[in-house]
Amino acid sequence: MRRFTTHHKRKVRSLDGIWDFSWLGVADPANVDPGKITFGEHMAVPGCFDANALYGGKHGLAAYQKTLHLVPNKTYRLVFDSVLHWGQFFIDGKSLGEHAGGYTIFSLDFKAGRANAVLTVLVDNRFDAKRSPLHRPHFDWYHFGGLGRGVELHELSDVSIDGLFTKTTSISGPELEVRIPITNHSGKKEGNFKIIFDGKELVNEKVTIPASKSEIIRILKVSGSSLWSPEKPNLHELVVELEEDDFCERVGLRQVEARGQDILLNGEKIILRGVNRHESHPQFGAALPPAIIASDMLQLRDLGVDFVRGSHYPQDHLFLDLCDENGILVWCEGTGWQYDEEMRETGFAEAQEKHLEEMIVSLCNHPSIIFWGMLNESFGNRDFAPAVYERCVKKIRSLDDSRLVTYATCKPKDDLTLHLFDVISVNTYPGWYDGTFEEIPAKLKKLADLIDQRGFADKPFIISEIGADGIYGWRDWNASRTTETYQAKLLDSAIRTILKKDSRFAGIAIWQFCDIRTSEMNEISKGRGYNNKGLVDEYRRPKLAYETVKGLFTGGKESKTF
Ligand code: ADA
Numbered sequence: 001m002r003r004f005t006t007h008h009k010r011k012v013r014s015l016d017g018i019w020d021f022s023w024l025g026v027a028d029p030a031n032v033d034p035g036k037i038t039f040g041e042h043m044a045v046p047g048c049f050d051a052n053a054l055y056g057g058k059h060g061l062a063a064y065q066k067t068l069h070l071v072p073n074k075t076y077r078l079v080f081d082s083v084l085h086w087g088q089f090f091i092d093g094k095s096l097g098e099h100a101g102g103y104t105i106f107s108l109d110f111k112a113g114r115a116n117a118v119l120t121v122l123v124d125n126r127f128d129a130k131r132s133p134l135h136r137p138h139f140d141w142y143h144f145g146g147l148g149r150g151v152e153l154h155e156l157s158d159v160s161i162d163g164l165f166t167k168t169t170s171i172s173g174p175e176l177e178v179r180i181p182i183t184n185h186s187g188k189k190e191g192n193f194k195i196i197f198d199g200k201e202l203v204n205e206k207v208t209i210p211a212s213k214s215e216i217i218r219i220l221k222v223s224g225s226s227l228w229s230p231e232k233p234n235l236h237e238l239v240v241e242l243e244e245d246d247f248c249e250r251v252g253l254r255q256v257e258a259r260g261q262d263i264l265l266n267g268e269k270i271i272l273r274g275v276n277r278h279e280s281h282p283q284f285g286a287a288l289p290p291a292i293i294a295s296d297m298l299q300l301r302d303l304g305v306d307f308v309r310g311s312h313y314p315q316d317h318l319f320l321d322l323c324d325e326n327g328i329l330v331w332c333e334g335t336g337w338q339y340d341e342e343m344r345e346t347g348f349a350e351a352q353e354k355h356l357e358e359m360i361v362s363l364c365n366h367p368s369i370i371f372w373g374m375l376n377e378s379f380g381n382r383d384f385a386p387a388v389y390e391r392c393v394k395k396i397r398s399l400d401d402s403r404l405v406t407y408a409t410c411k412p413k414d415d416l417t418l419h420l421f422d423v424i425s426v427n428t429y430p431g432w433y434d435g436t437f438e439e440i441p442a443k444l445k446k447l448a449d450l451i452d453q454r455g456f457a458d459k460p461f462i463i464s465e466i467g468a469d470g471i472y473g474w475r476d477w478n479a480s481r482t483t484e485t486y487q488a489k490l491l492d493s494a495i496r497t498i499l500k501k502d503s504r505f506a507g508i509a510i511w512q513f514c515d516i517r518t519s520e521m522n523e524i525s526k527g528r529g530y531n532n533k534g535l536v537d538e539y540r541r542p543k544l545a546y547e548t549v550k551g552l553f554t555g556g557k558e559s560k561t562f
Contacts, residue, residue: 001317015153019045046289064120067118075109078107078154100132178219227252274508309509360399413450462509468487
């Protein structure tokens with residue numbers, strides 16, 4: 001689901017709704033015959049099967065089923081926005097393939113046989129390092145399972161447009177590079193090709209269509225168009241047509257760069273005032289309905305936030321559409337959390353590369369995304385780490401060299417990979433895991449000196465996580481740890497230090513926007529089975545720190561609380 005129509009000519013059907021459902025539990029998908037499953041239940045799509053009372057806390061195999069009405073012999077494309085976190089897909093019992101890794105968009109093409117075909121999807125939320133190398137039980141967020149975001153069925157014509165990649169190549173002018181991957185499903189040799197920008201036809205020509213897969217590239221001069229920025233988030237409509245197919249996107253013209261210690265947007269220095277955001281809710285798991293996505297955005301705006309780190313996986317397209325519209329800058333991160341020895345496993349680096357590719361290919365047109373990120377808090381200090389990190393960074397840059405690449409380390413002293421990144425980002429918890437909040441200014445100064453002494457004085461530096469638990473409703477006059485009171489005091493000091501005039505830091509992302517359910521392995525260290533460092537609780541009820549942050553983020557006014 002998007003904020004605009006992505007195809008006007010192509011026939012697209014949303015498959016969202018209620019599907020047939022069957023819980024297969026401990027079954028091994030290799031032994032399941034999709035034709036023999038008994039479907040006696042139902043489940044919402046999008047939805048997480050374990051975000052309801054019946055399946056809460058369960059890890060296992062589930063089956064979803066839906067009848068599709070097709071035109072025999074036509075080619076179709078199934079588009080899944082997020083399958084959590086492993087899936088296998090069948091049409092009339094025939095496997096179309098498997099997919100590992102949640103939170104990214106992928107598609108499967110097939111030729112229709114009969115008119116009423118049955119689509120069966122096996123979905124597994126168990127941890128299995130071989131089958132699904134990205135997801136691990138130690139992560140500090142709950143691994144909900146299911147068809148977590150939307151599903152669509154596209155009817156393809158003789159030639160299909162498989163994607164659209166846009167990049168601002170110049171802001172004076174301005175100029176936009178457009179790359180269009182296409183597939184020839186027939187023997188067609190040439191076709192009519194158009195590019196329409198804000199309703200104006202910029203290209204109208206005949207193109208040769210090679211057999212199988214190819215790419216069309218054009219540079220568009222779009223003089224007179226307005227640039228995109230947080231203050232003026234101007235968006236333009238881009239429509240690409242090839243024969244009977246089309247692809248529509250909203251684009252923003254803007255340029256992001258790192259110069260010395262500064263991050264520049266359209267040549268102007270920016271300071272990021274942000275939060276980390278997980279997609280999580282007690283009633284919906286990771287499958288946030290539009291109502292929650294929209295209300296999250298309203299609260300983010302109310303807080304005065306201009307930057308969101310999508311921790312620790314790519315966020316929903318719809319949320320990113322709202323970031324584009326509201327001028328919120330985004331750090332878009334591949335799935336990961338504190339990998340150590342896992343990085344040495346066969347297939348790990350390949351799985352990361354594939355996941356990063358899916359992320360970039362589908363989300364690259366969001367002007368709000370200024371950073372690509374990866375491997376949150378992994379063990380960059382191990383001798384085997386640089387090789388894996390290098391592969392991931394290389395992959396990102398090969399797909400998109402127009403954004404900055406960063407990674408949140410929690411090992412600033414000896415991380416061996418920091419030189420690979422455009423922006424240095426450190427997750428640090430002074431006053432929470434370490435010392436008291438009175439020590440925050442001194443500790444952050446020490447951290448900044450350390451980064452500079454390690455040879456990174458010529459790079460922007462942001463604090464990508466800082467915060468404290470604050471259990472909703474728990475306030476006391478001692479301001480003891482885990483109270484809303486302590487959390488508010490800590491964040492007050494952290495924000496004032498990081499955002500003070502002439503600070504070494506180019507920004508902050510508070511940990512975190514809302515409380516989230518954690519994984520079973522973290523239940524003891526995290527009260528209530530939740531990570532309680534949200535500015536709002538899991539139902540989005542504001543804590544004391546909400547007003548503190550709002551006061552400091554909205555124009556540096558005195559916060560209401562202190
Ligand atoms: C880390 C991690 C977060 C969260 C946080 C915490 O820095 O990146 O996902 O777990 O710590 O609350 O401890």
